[in-house]
Amino acid sequence: MPLKRAKQACLHCHRRRIRCDVLQQQPCSNCVTQEVPCEVGVSRRGKYPRKKTTKTSLESSSATIQPPPQSHSQLLPLPDLTSPTTITSTNASTLPISARQIVNDSTVFLGESSPLTSVMDPTQPPKLQYPLPDRLAPSSTRDDAVRLHQVQQAAQLESSGALSFPPDATINALLQAYFRWFHPCFPIVDRAAVFRARTNTPARTGVSSIPPLLLQSMLFIGVSLCDDQTFAKTEFPVRYRAKFLFYSRAKAIYEADAEASPIVKLQALFMLSFWRGGPSEERDVRYWLGIAISLAQKRGMHMMSQFSPPPREKKLWKRIWWALYTRDQQSAAALGLPPRIRDEDGDVEMLYPDDILDEESVENDIYGPQKRQDLVYPVEMAKLARLLRTIVSTQYLHHQQPDLATRNSLNKQLCLWESHLPVELRLDHVSPDSLFLTGLLHMTYQNLYILLHRRTFLDPTPHDSGQIALDAATKSTRILEDLLSHHLVQHAPPHLITHAFSTLCIHTIHHRRNSGTMRTLAEHRARLCLLSLEELQKSWDLENWVLHLFFRGLDDRTAESLRRMSESHVDHQETQGPNVTPGDATTIVAAPDNLPTGPPASSGEMFMPMAQDDWYGWVPWEDQADALNLQNLEFLYRFL
Structure with missing residues (x-):
C-alpha cells in the first residue's frame, strides 16, 4: 500500500521532499533530528489573482471607470482613460487570435523576422502577439x-x-x-x-x-x-x-x-x-x-x-x-x-475624420465642443507629414542628387493636396472660429514649398530661380499677420517656430538682394516674423542665443535695419501671477533654489546682438555680404 501523503509539511521538509509530521507535533521529528528551525509556511493554494468578470456589453463597459485608490502612493493601476472598451469572454471567442490578444496589456509583439514565428503551427493564421505568463505580467510583483x-x-x-x-x-x-x-x-x-x-x-x-x-x-x-x-x-x-x-x-x-x-x-x-x-x-x-x-x-x-x-x-x-x-x-x-x-x-492606414469623432459628446466649458475643423485638421497634417518625409528624403539626403523633375513632381503632389482640402480648412473660407487651425495648416503647407525650393532660392540656376520659395514665404507672413492680429500665435504648437524662422530667413535674404520698395517690403515681413517668434517665446522658450547668432550672420546694415523693430517695440515682460515670492511657490521636484525663470524679460534683450561669447567661434562667419549662406542657415535651423 502506498504511503499516504501528509496534508502539510514544514518549510524544511517541503524543500527536502520528505514526509513531515508537523500536524502531530511541532517542531516535527525531522527538524528535531536535524536541529533546524521548524517553520510552517502559508499555503497560496487558491490565492492567485483572478481575472475580474467583465460586462457583457462593449458599450456598457466603455462607459465605466473604476473608482480611484485612496492614495496615489499605492501605485496601483488607475483607470485606463485611453482604451475604455474591453473584450468580453463571450465576444472574445468569436474573434481572431490576434484580436483577442491585442486588448490585453500582458502580451508581447514579435515581428515576422523573430525566430519564434518559424516554430508556430503553419495551419494557424500568422500570429504577432504572444501572451505573457501571469508571473511576467506588468502588474505582477513576484519578487x-x-x-x-x-x-x-x-x-x-x-x-x-x-x-x-x-x-x-x-x-x-x-x-x-x-x-x-x-x-x-x-x-x-x-x-x-x-x-x-x-x-x-x-x-x-x-x-x-x-x-x-x-x-x-x-x-x-x-x-x-x-x-x-x-x-x-x-x-x-x-x-x-x-x-x-x-x-x-x-x-x-x-x-x-x-x-x-x-x-x-x-x-x-x-x-x-x-x-x-x-x-x-x-x-x-x-x-x-x-x-x-x-x-x-x-x-x-x-x-x-x-x-x-x-x-x-x-x-x-x-x-x-x-x-x-x-x-x-x-x-x-x-x-x-x-x-x-x-x-x-509599418502599414497603418491613414487617419479619417471618423477616427477623431468623439463617440460621446461632452457638454462642458472646460473640455469644449468638438468642431468640424477639429475632425479634419489632424488628417490633413498627417498627409503633409508624409509629403514632408518625401521632400526631405529626395532633397536633403547626402546620397540624393536633387533634380528639377523631382521638384516638379513634388510640386504637383502639393497642389493636389491643396485641391482636395476640405472647405473648413481653406483660406478663402476661413472664419475667426477656424483661423487658428487653418492658419497652422497652411503655414505647414507653405513651409514645404520653402523647404523644397530653398536651395535654388539661395543658389539660383537658369532653370529655377527659387521664386516659389519667396512666394511661399510671403504667403506665410500674411498668415502670421492674421494670427498675430487675433492673438493666436502664443497658443500654437512649437513647429510654428521652425516655420516662422524659415520664413524669416527667406525675407532676410530677399531684403539684402533688393533695394527701394522691395527692400522695404522684405524688411516689414521680416519684422512680422520676429514679432511672431517673440510671441511664441511666451509658450515655448525660444533659444535666444540662436537669434543672436542669426543677427551675427547678417551684415551690419541689415542687422541694424531689423534691430530697429525691437527698439521701437514695447518691452515684453515675462508673464507674472499674483504677488507671490518664489519661496511661496509650490515645491518643484528636484528644482534648485536658483532655477532660471526663463528667457530674458524684454524683447530688446531677445533680439539685440550680443557681445562675442564662448560660442561665437563655433560658426566660421564674419559680418560680410555673403555671410548668410546655406550652411549658416542650416546650422541655425537645427535649433529652432
Missing part, C-alpha cells in the same frame, strides 16, 4: 525586492511632491487650455473619459482618478498654452517655473515606473516631448519621442492592420500613432536628423 522597490519609489514620489496637484480651479483652467489649443492638434486622449474621471473624483479624498502621470503631463501642456489672463489667476509667479514644475513631476513619475498602462505612458511621453530645454540637454524632443515611438512599436502599433481591436481602441491607437508620426517627421526635418519612423516599416 520581494520588486515590491520593496515599489514601496520606496512611492514614498519618494510622495515626499518630492510629484503626486501633488494645484487647487481644482487651477487644474480646470489648465485643462481648459489643453483641450482648447492642444487637443484639436493632437487628439491623443479620450475627452469623454477625462471628463468622467474628473467628475467622479471623490470629494472625501480629492484624489483624481486620472493617472498622475497623465494629469501632470496635461497640466504641463496647459500651463504652456494658456493665455496671460488665465495664468495670472494661478498661484505660480512665473510661467517657466510652472512648466518646469509639471514637467519635472511627470518625468519623476515616469522614471519611477509608477504607471502600468502602456497607453498612458505613450500619451505622457508624447506631451513631455514638448519640453524645450537648452541645446545641450539630453532629454529633448528627440529623447522623449524616441522612447514613445519605441514603446508604440513594441505594442505593435506600426502593424495595426494585422489586428482587430475594438473600434474605439483602434481609433485611439491610430490617433496616437499619427501624432507620433507627424511630430517625428517635423522634428527630424527641423534638426536635420533621420526620422525614427520609416514608412516601409
